[in-house]
Amino acid sequence: MNNSELCAKELQYEMNLYGKRGVALARGEREFVWDVEGKRYIDCTTGVGVAILGHAHPALVSAVQKQSATLMSCYSPFANEGRARLLERLSALYGAPSKVFLCSSGTESVEAALKLARKKTGRKSFTSAMNAFHGRSSGALSVTFKEKYRAPFEPLLGPVTRTRFNDIESLKASVTNETAALILEPIQGEGGVRPAKAEYMKAARDICTDKGALLICDEVQSGSGRTGKFFAYEHFGIRPDIVCIAKGLGGGVPIGAIIASDEVSAFTPLEHGTTFGGNPLACAAANAVLDTIEKDGLLAKVSSDGAYMMQKLSASLSAKQQFREIRGMGLFLAIELKVPSREPLAKLAQAGVLALPAGEQVVRLLPPYIISRESLDSVASTLSGVII
Numbered sequence: 001m002n003n004s005e006l007c008a009k010e011l012q013y014e015m016n017l018y019g020k021r022g023v024a025l026a027r028g029e030r031e032f033v034w035d036v037e038g039k040r041y042i043d044c045t046t047g048v049g050v051a052i053l054g055h056a057h058p059a060l061v062s063a064v065q066k067q068s069a070t071l072m073s074c075y076s077p078f079a080n081e082g083r084a085r086l087l088e089r090l091s092a093l094y095g096a097p098s099k100v101f102l103c104s105s106g107t108e109s110v111e112a113a114l115k116l117a118r119k120k121t122g123r124k125s126f127t128s129a130m131n132a133f134h135g136r137s138s139g140a141l142s143v144t145f146k147e148k149y150r151a152p153f154e155p156l157l158g159p160v161t162r163t164r165f166n167d168i169e170s171l172k173a174s175v176t177n178e179t180a181a182l183i184l185e186p187i188q189g190e191g192g193v194r195p196a197k198a199e200y201m202k203a204a205r206d207i208c209t210d211k212g213a214l215l216i217c218d219e220v221q222s223g224s225g226r227t228g229k230f231f232a233y234e235h236f237g238i239r240p241d242i243v244c245i246a247k248g249l250g251g252g253v254p255i256g257a258i259i260a261s262d263e264v265s266a267f268t269p270l271e272h273g274t275t276f277g278g279n280p281l282a283c284a285a286a287n288a289v290l291d292t293i294e295k296d297g298l299l300a301k302v303s304s305d306g307a308y309m310m311q312k313l314s315a316s317l318s319a320k321q322q323f324r325e326i327r328g329m330g331l332f333l334a335i336e337l338k339v340p341s342r343e344p345l346a347k348l349a350q351a352g353v354l355a356l357p358a359g360e361q362v363v364r365l366l367p368p369y370i371i372s373r374e375s376l377d378s379v380a381s382t383l384s385g386v387i388i
């Protein structure tokens with residue numbers, strides 16, 4: 001079947017949730033993917049920031065092959081060497097005495113964080129930011145901003161107060177002695193790739209401490225090295241009480257986690273849990289991803305490639321009529337246009353570059369960390385050819 005036949009077949013049988021972009025992917029290698037008609041693309045979507053080592057990375061392939069031939073299922077009451085190693089490493093990455101809960105997706109990690117905040121504080125309410133996206137299960141959806149996503153499913157968890165992002169006065173008014181937790185993305189992803197200001201994150205930390213509320217950083221998209229530090233909050237010199245990660249952690253194998261300081265890790269047995277969380281296959285994938293990030297110095301590469309790309313994109317795009325602004329940190333990049341991004345995204349795909357929207361007028365780039373300078377140059381020049 002060709003691209004359009006496969007898209008049509010999926011649209012026929014899949015619930016009407018995603019739409020299709022006219023491309024059916026068959027395989028990938030490094031930063032490239034090929035569609036079923038043999039066309040090659042540079043992949044700046046990475047399955048929404050998932051395939052951070054690119055596609056078919058030998059270390060990840062070998063870890064998954066080996067683990068799948070050894071042991072794939074091991075429910076958490078039974079220990080497993082790969083899981084023990086991953087738990088220890090995630091706790092060490094947090095950098096303070098902490099406990100980890102493993103799950104299988106971003107929304108599940110947010111769900112766990114919200115439950116833990118209620119359990120620890122005995123309080124009910126949450127504060128989240130305008131334009132925040134935290135996932136689509138009921139708890140995570142409650143703290144997500146877009147009314148369109150929430151309205152059909154009310155009543156959700158509450159009360160939730162919405163605070164203006166990057167506005168300290170608004171934070172002071174929103175976080176009270178009744179707030180269980182403030183949840184923030186250090187870089188709003190779906191909300192348009194908007195980095196928090198350092199003073200804002202520092203104020204968030206202080207206000208939460210002052211009010212006895214927990215600070216949750218949702219690093220589902222910004223974590224696992226995407227900004228050049230393992231957690232984006234490290235750029236701001238703070239540490240949240242709970243951090244949520246998922247997406248890139250397994251390099252393509254579903255895995256999510258929360259890491260919480262020992263002090264707030266208040267769950268008692270069976271208060272929370274999940275069948276798939278911490279399965280040996282996902283843990284082997286995550287260990288291979290962490291090994292490769294360390295061994296190949298990928299955090300430093302993400303930082304320097306990000307700076308290179310920012311400079312390259314502003315040089316080639318700033319004089320364009322449709323161009324408004326470039327934002328981002330590391331390889332978490334966005335170009336805001338003065339026009340809807342739908343058509344430029346389609347033209348980019350035609351020209352061999354896959355990118356994502358992030359709101360109406362934003363082109364979002366989430367390339368794999370292993371991308372070559374040659375491919376980054378090619379992405380920049382293709383963008384320059386497509387944006388008028």
Ligand SMILES: Cc1ncc(COP(=O)(O)O)c(C=O)c1O
Pocket residue numbers: 048105106107108110133134135136185189190218219220221222246247
């Ligand atoms: C910041 C953030 N939190 C949570 C989620 C939800 O993650 P998942 O789609 O894995 O449930 C996403 C997904 O885009 C996200 O960007």
